[in-house]
Amino acid sequence: MARHSQIDEQRKKLLPIVCQTFSELGYRRTTTAELALRCDVRENILYRLWPDKKAMFLAAIDDIFQSRAEKWAEVLSDLPDPDARVERLIAYEAQHQGEFGFYRVIFTALAETDDDEMRDALIRMYRQFHKLVVKQIATGSEHEEGKLTESDAAWGLIGLATISNIIVELKLLGPRQRQQMFAMVANALVQDTV
Amino acid sequence: MARHSQIDEQRKKLLPIVCQTFSELGYRRTTTAELALRCDVRENILYRLWPDKKAMFLAAIDDIFQSRAEKWAEVLSDLPDPDARVERLIAYEAQHQGEFGFYRVIFTALAETDDDEMRDALIRMYRQFHKLVVKQIATGSEHEEGKLTESDAAWGLIGLATISNIIVELKLLGPRQRQQMFAMVANALVQDTV
DNA sequence: GAATAATGTAAGCACACACTTACTTATTAG
DNA sequence: CTAATAAGTAAGTGTGTGCTTACATTATTC
Numbered sequence: 001m002a003r004h005s006q007i008d009e010q011r012k013k014l015l016p017i018v019c020q021t022f023s024e025l026g027y028r029r030t031t032t033a034e035l036a037l038r039c040d041v042r043e044n045i046l047y048r049l050w051p052d053k054k055a056m057f058l059a060a061i062d063d064i065f066q067s068r069a070e071k072w073a074e075v076l077s078d079l080p081d082p083d084a085r086v087e088r089l090i091a092y093e094a095q096h097q098g099e100f101g102f103y104r105v106i107f108t109a110l111a112e113t114d115d116d117e118m119r120d121a122l123i124r125m126y127r128q129f130h131k132l133v134v135k136q137i138a139t140g141s142e143h144e145e146g147k148l149t150e151s152d153a154a155w156g157l158i159g160l161a162t163i164s165n166i167i168v169e170l171k172l173l174g175p176r177q178r179q180q181m182f183a184m185v186a187n188a189l190v191q192d193t194v
Numbered sequence: 195m196a197r198h199s200q201i202d203e204q205r206k207k208l209l210p211i212v213c214q215t216f217s218e219l220g221y222r223r224t225t226t227a228e229l230a231l232r233c234d235v236r237e238n239i240l241y242r243l244w245p246d247k248k249a250m251f252l253a254a255i256d257d258i259f260q261s262r263a264e265k266w267a268e269v270l271s272d273l274p275d276p277d278a279r280v281e282r283l284i285a286y287e288a289q290h291q292g293e294f295g296f297y298r299v300i301f302t303a304l305a306e307t308d309d310d311e312m313r314d315a316l317i318r319m320y321r322q323f324h325k326l327v328v329k330q331i332a333t334g335s336e337h338e339e340g341k342l343t344e345s346d347a348a349w350g351l352i353g354l355a356t357i358s359n360i361i362v363e364l365k366l367l368g369p370r371q372r373q374q375m376f377a378m379v380a381n382a383l384v385q386d387t388v
Numbered sequence: 389g390a391a392t393a394a395t396g397t398a399a400g401c402a403c404a405c406a407c408t409t410a411c412t413t414a415t416t417a418g
Numbered sequence: 419c420t421a422a423t424a425a426g427t428a429a430g431t432g433t434g435t436g437c438t439t440a441c442a443t444t445a446t447t448c
């Protein structure tokens with residue numbers, strides 16, 4: 001008989017490199033040759049792990065969200081108080097915006113939304129992300145007239161994170177200003193919530 | 195002697211078609227062949243109007259911002275009262291989000307920010323846009339402690355518009371819900387300003 | 389230890405697409 | 419009228435790149 005396949009292990013091993021590459025270069029500019037180079041394997045080996053380039057990209061989208069969510073859990077692990085959690089999260093995001101090239105994957109994916117699988121991956125990602133944010137800012141209190149629902153505030157925050165990433169990428173503001181802006185707007189949104 | 199060049203006129207004539215194409219397909223998926231087809235000319239004619247594909251795209255970015263700004267001016271032309279102007283603008287944007295494929299051009303451009311000219315075009319566009327929004331929400335009153343600056347609120351609104359476009363594209367919310375969300379968050383940001 | 393299947397290497401195919409070239413036809417200024 | 423140049427036509431060309439194929443090597447299990 002023959003040896004056991006280690007395809008799963010290798011997929012898991014190479015995925016971070018694949019993520020990193022797509023994060024730097026986006027979808028189109030990432031060539032399979034470049035991926036192979038960075039993974040230190042030949043192209044056909046990548047094609048044994050995933051059926052095509054798109055599958056590699058979709059795997060990257062999923063993984064990026066996963067690791068982001070894990071990061072949040074880690075950041076919040078020692079904080080029971082909900083208010084402090086939100087505060088910590090805002091501070092964390094204000095500081096680490098744009099560090100992982102997350103947005104670049106998302107933006108290039110958004111340019112490919114004519115493709116159904118790509119759409120679906122994005123939709124899944126945004127839904128999960130929105131849910132996660134709602135959970136973090138949820139207070140359980142009654143909804144007051146004129147205030148934002150938790151869902152609305154969460155979309156606002158996701159939008160804020162998006163433009164904040166763009167600001168980093170284009171250096172539209174200095175780091176200090178950008179952090180300040182992020183914190184101010186985020187707090188305004190959260191404080192207007194319930 | 196020979197006839198006069200009509201290059202400028204033709205550029206102006208074809209630009210809307212070029213914009214429309216990039217808006218639908220994004221940068222990479224728009225081929226020069228497709229552009230020529232839609233403009234009803236041969237490819238080499240496009241290359242007499244612009245040096246390369248990138249130049250066509252950059253022209254589209256500039257034009258898209260221009261026409262957006264003009265649209266705003268038109269929407270606001272009959273309103274002198276500043277508060278009412280903001281209100282009208284929010285209502286207008288809430289309703290017309292995603293109509294022009296504006297975001298698609300921007301997102302595909304954001305995937306090409308390794309290119310300096312592309313970066314510069316985006317930076318210019320965002321700066322102008324931000325300035326325009328600030329002007330619309332400016333009240334002239336003193337800045338109060340704990341409230342958002344007009345600049346911060348403007349970034350918040352641009353972020354909101356961005357995620358709102360994404361929501362439209364991915365149908366993450368129904369039109370009614372999305373409009374509601376946009377209006378609520380936008381008002382929260384504006385009311386927290388000064 | 390040999391059959392079997394996984395892993396690795398190297399080369400290249402096929403196609404899409406940005407851009408060019410060589411040429412013909414229309415227009416107009418002098 | 420005609421020389422000169424713009425506008426239009428048609429057919430490439432070269433390159434980048436996603437993906438494949440053919441084959442050699444290695445490891446594992448019975």
